[in-house]
Amino acid sequence: MAALLFASRLPDSAFEIVLxxxxxTDAAGLMLASGEGIGTFAHSHTGMExxxxxALMEKAVLDAGAEYIILAGYMRILSPEFTxxxxxxxxxxxxxxxxxxxxxxTHKRAIEAGDSVSGxxxxxxxxxLDAGExxxxxxxxxxxGDTPETLAERVKLAExxxxxxxxxxxxxxIFDADWLLGQVRTLVMDLPETEERPSHGAPGWRTAGKSGKYFAYFSDQHHGVEHIALLAKTSGQDEMMALIDRDPGTFFKPAFYGASGWIGIILNRAGCDWDQVEHWLKRSWQAVAPKRLTKLLDAADEF
Known part of the structure; x- marks a missing residue:
């Protein structure tokens, strides 16, 4: 916990510890955190389901406004609902x-197994338990000559x-262009008969074939814009401007493309709604895909 706390103070840190x-209640980390001006919460689990x-711990996390939980020496198995x-x-x-x-x-088992490395x-x-990605x-x-104790000390330093x-x-x-592009690419390639083809040096996606049309572009801060964004088709200028007026933290008018009614969907932001991104990809694809591919989806939308 101390290593995380002080790392969060570095200039290039992407995270801040809020709780x-x-x-x-006597955990040493609580005193350290308090001395560093960080909020603390403690409640014994004794006698509680x-x-x-x-639920008590989660409420404290949410009240502090935390977006992630980073466990460090928390020797409790959490309920399936919580995880x-x-x-x-x-x-x-x-x-x-x-x-x-x-x-x-773990250290005792690694030594007894004759392993040459631990970690x-x-x-x-x-x-x-301990099975997540x-x-x-x-x-x-x-x-x-290692014992479980001597090995544990070095593993702790590595941790x-x-x-x-x-x-x-x-x-x-969530602010990394390569990761964001990978997320978009995964969603796009689930759509039928699509292909990736660069356009003006940026990744773009179109329906396959000689008559294929573009339905999405990936914009990595192009034309001096601060956003990493997905560009998708709307029904026109009126809808595009209505979206921007309603939610300027999510949508913007992209240079050049905006004149044709394309909308920019900001990806490099906390709380990006990937279901919303998927919706706009699908809708934009439907707008240009051949009728033989869209008729069933169109019928379902009408229903």
């Missing part, structure tokens, strides 16, 4: 090279380097 919470305690609500937004660090040695006594893994939290790992060599780096990369990906 340190614990189920142990698991879901009840999880489901925070799917993709709760990270944990584990002292082994997952999927090896989930659970406890640590940062992973997304899922309802299955691994986001990053670091190796630590196991020496001939302090790994965890802030992975958290920073994961939280900051």
């Amino acid at each position: 340190v919470a614990s189920n142990k 698991r879901a009840e305690h999880d 489901k609500r925070w799917h993709g937004k709760m990270l944990n660090i584990h002292p082994s090279l997952l999927p090896k040695y989930r659970g406890l006594e 640590a893994s940062v992973h997304l939290v899922s309802s299955e 691994v986001l990053g790992q670091i190796e630590v060599k196991i020496g001939a 302090h380097q790994l965890y802030p780096r992975v958290v920073n990369d994961y939280v900051g990906r």
Whole structure:
């Protein structure tokens, strides 16, 4: 937790710590956080049902305005309902090279197995213990005379380097053009008979074939605009301007394309609604795709 706290103070940090919470009221991290001016919350789980305690902790997290939960030495198994609500937004660090040695006594098990390396893994939290997607790992060599205690000390040092780096990369990906392009590309390629073809140096997507038409572009701060955005077709200028007036934090009029009624959908922002992005991709595709591909979708929309 201390490594994360001080890493958050670096100039290039993509995250800020707004709360340190614990189920142990005497946890040392609470005193450190308080001394650094960070809000704290503590409530013992003794005598409480698991879901009840999880709800108390979650309320404190939400009241603090947190968008992610980063577990650091929180030795409690969370309820499936809790982990489901925070799917993709709760990270944990584990002292082994997952999927090896989930659970406890990881260093003892690695030494007894004769492994030459141990290490640590940062992973997304899922309802299955230490089984979520691994986001990053670091190796630590196991020496001939290592005990679980000596190995644990070195793995802890490695954890302090790994965890802030992975958290920073994961939280900051929403501002990373390559990651955003990958998200858009995945959504686009689920649409029938589409192909990617650059246009004026930017990724673009069109319906396949010689008569294919463009229905989406990816704009990475082009023409001096600060946004990384998806450009999609609207029904015309009136709808485009109505969208911008209603939600200027999401939509903007793109240079050149805006004159033809295309809308810019800002991607590099907290809370980007990917269901909304998918909706505009599908709608824009429907506007130019051949009728043989759209007739069933058109009929469903009318119904």
